[in-house]
Amino acid sequence: MGTGKTTVGQAIAKRLGWKQVDVDHCIVEATGKEIRDIFREQGEEGFRALETKMLAQVLNGSIPQVVTTGGGVVTRKQNVELIVRHGLAVALRATPETIVARLHADATRPLLAGDVERNVRRIMQEREGLYDFAPVQLVTDGKSVAQIVDELWAHPAFRRFLTQND
Numbered sequence: 757m758g759t760g761k762t763t764v765g766q767a768i769a770k771r772l773g774w775k776q777v778d779v780d781h782c783i784v785e786a787t788g789k790e791i792r793d794i795f796r797e798q799g800e801e802g803f804r805a806l807e808t809k810m811l812a813q814v815l816n817g818s819i820p821q822v823v824t825t826g827g828g829v830v831t832r833k834q835n836v837e838l839i840v841r842h843g844l845a846v847a848l849r850a851t852p853e854t855i856v857a858r859l860h861a862d863a864t865r866p867l868l869a870g871d872v873e874r875n876v877r878r879i880m881q882e883r884e885g886l887y888d889f890a891p892v893q894l895v896t897d898g899k900s901v902a903q904i905v906d907e908l909w910a911h912p913a914f915r916r917f918l919t920q921n922d
């Protein structure tokens with residue numbers, strides 16, 4: 757959360773001339789409910805079930821596309837397998853300090869509600885290693901969205917992916 761997936765995904769999609777599909781946005785559209793209301797009414801398990809269903813649907817959609825997911829998508833092995841099978845995974849990283857600075861005033865992420873810093877640190881620990889599968893790893897601290905897009909653009913695995921899927 758707060759590493760910039762939705763924002764950077766939008767920017768890279770624009771540069772590629774591809775559409776961007778954000779799985780969280782699709783869930784909100786399909787259910788007519790905000791993410792925090794889904795968590796409140798159905799708990800995290802209910803949200804994860806919707807997320808897996810929507811991820812599969814989106815990844816089977818028309819290509820080319822940039823798909824952005826919620827950070828918790830990696831907590832289900834099945835989701836990671838789907839992502840690996842369908843495209844090039846890009847993981848965005850940030851330190852807890854950066855994430856707290858970006859999200860401290862944001863009430864849209866139910867898992868961070870309350871003590872944001874403590875929750876960020878706990879969730880990062882719980883998810884240690886779960887993002888390592890992605891062939892592209894980008895550190896976002898102190899970088900503008902444009903800088904991150906440039907780094908992604910120049911990344912050898914990204915260049916290879918574009919060439920192979922031309």
Ligand SMILES: Nc1ncnc2c1ncn2[C@@H]1O[C@H](COP(=O)(O)OP(=O)(O)O)[C@@H](O)[C@H]1O
Nearest residue numbers: 757758759760761762763764858896899900901
């Ligand atoms: N590189 C960046 N530098 C500063 N702020 C950023 C950067 N990337 C994203 N943000 C801001 O951080 C917040 C979270 O970004 P978002 O794209 O929603 O992240 P995610 O989808 O990973 O949760 C937003 O307010 C966004 O404008």
Ligand SMILES: O=C(O)C1=C[C@@H](OP(=O)(O)O)[C@@H](O)[C@H](O)C1
Nearest residue numbers: 757758780825826827828865866
């Ligand atoms: O990491 C998580 O468990 C979550 C991340 C959120 O998306 P972002 O990573 O885009 O903030 C959203 O899917 C939901 O609040 C749960």
Ligand SMILES: [Mg+2]
Nearest residue numbers: 761762825826
């Ligand atoms: Mg997002």
